[in-house]
Amino acid sequence: MEVPRPHARGDWVVVRLERASLNRLDAMMLEQRTSEAPGAIFGSDGAGVVHELGPDVPTSTGWAVGDHVIVSPSLHWGPDERFPSPEYEILGSPTHGTHAEYVAVPTANLHAKPQHLTWDEAASLPMAGLTAWRALVTRGRLAKGETVLVGAASSGVGTAAIQIAVAAGARVVAVTASGAKAAEALQLGAAATVDRTAGDLADQLRAATGGRADLALDPTGRLWGQFVENLRPAGRLVVVGKMAAAAATLDVQSVYWKQVDVLGSSMGSPRDFAALLAQVTARRWAPRVDSVFPLDDIAAAYTRLDAADRVGKVVLDVRA
Ligand SMILES: NC(=O)c1ccc[n+]([C@@H]2O[C@H](COP(=O)([O-])OP(=O)(O)OC[C@H]3O[C@@H](n4cnc5c(N)ncnc54)[C@H](OP(=O)(O)O)[C@@H]3O)[C@@H](O)[C@H]2O)c1
Structure with missing residues (x-):
């Protein structure tokens, strides 16, 4: 539908979008x-490209009309790195989001687009990359040489998690649903x-890790039990x-006897986003793009999101 173009108020900025992408969250909200x-x-x-700066954007930020930017989806995280403020929002609800030609966001949410990324890749990074970064690095304390289990390996979060962990020098064991998706995970x-989908998952994980994985990331809710079983003390x-x-069953003793940490993580702070961009830029990795609509x-993009053979992100070309 046609809506009025947003204007930049206060210290907000209007970005003329080149690309956007879809996340599971969009499909959940659509329902x-x-x-x-x-x-x-x-x-x-x-x-996209900076289109208009609000009157209160400090000149010290250096932002100018025409700059190529990537937008962080975490609005109003607040001062505490450990958890977001009560004002926290994910861009797209209730603040108008990126499935549009223009989006208005606080200046604090602008970051320079890593130059090696295409527009498709840049628009694929924010939510999945940020979520995977905070989960693995900030909350999970990922260290070089560790073995990491990644669930939903073909998802946006899963593909980003594989790349982050590999770039950090970890060994990744990816859980996914088919041979073709497994081949993609190996490529990443x-x-x-x-x-x-084949055989006993816990047994397969034990064969792959000896039951001694250091860290496990479950984006699905279904893998808690098998993952805890395959963590080292x-x-x-x-x-x-x-x-x-939405609910998990765990062998309680496997958690306390092995001194396992069960950690919740959601989205990420501005510091998490900056650290993600620093790794992406230093290691020159690029998000896995599945398709562009x-x-x-x-x-059709939402239909593709649910396709059994999808791997990585579904992108919207806003300028097409
Ligand atoms: N808390 C947060 O801040 C936050 C932020 C972003 C995402 N998330 C969550 O992270 C998850 C992934 O999000 P996304 O946007 O990356 O999703 P997505 O790309 O739509 O993920 C789809 C993938 O999830 C896996 N999957 C789907 N149904 C499954 C099932 N019944 N059992 C096991 N795996 C299943 C499949 O991967 P395989 O075939 O490879 O297993 C599928 O390809 C979602 O649960 C989402 O809500 C949370």
Whole structure:
């Protein structure tokens, strides 16, 4: 639909988007949307060109019209690195998001686009990369040489997690659903893969790790039990989602006897986003793009999000 172009108020900035991308969150919110309560323009991920600076944007920020930027989706994180402020929002609800030609965001959410990334890749990074970064690095205390289990390896979060962990010098065992997706995980740098649809998952994980993984990331909600079973003593499980199961059953003794840390993580702070961009730039990795659709064909993009063979991010070309 046609809506008025946003204007830059206060210290906010309007970005003319080149690309946006879809996340599971958009699909989850779409299910709740009704014509009576259509809500905000969705979209947490975007990259584009600075179009208008608000009157209160300090000149010390250095931002100028025409700059190429990537937008962090964490709005108003606040001063505490440990958790977001009560004002925290994810871009796209209730603040209008990136599935549009223009988006207005606080200046603090602008970052220079890493030059080696295409527009498609830049718009694929923010939410998945930020979530995977905070989960693995900030919360999970990922260290070089560790063995990391990554669930939903073909998802946006999973593909980013593989790349972050590999760039940090870890050995990744990726859990995914098919041979073709496993091949993609290996391409991204995973050392081994496990097919969650074939045979006993815990047994397969044990064969791949000897039951001694250091860190595990479950974006699905369904892997807690098998992951904890395959952590070494004092291993860490980080959980970020409930896409496949909203409740988890755990062998309680396996948590306390092995001194396991079960850690929750969501999105990330400005510091997390800056650290992610620093790694992406230093190690020159690029998010895995599955497919690109024109904004006008957004329905087809949502259909692709649910395709069984999708690996990585579904992108919207806003200028097509
Ligand atoms: N807390 C946060 O801040 C935050 C932020 C972003 C995302 N998330 C969560 O992280 C998860 C991934 O998000 P995303 O946007 O990256 O999603 P996505 O790209 O849509 O992920 C889809 C993938 O999830 C896996 N999957 C789907 N159904 C499954 C099932 N029943 N059992 C096991 N795996 C299943 C599949 O991967 P495989 O076939 O490879 O297993 C599928 O390709 C979601 O749960 C999302 O809510 C949380």
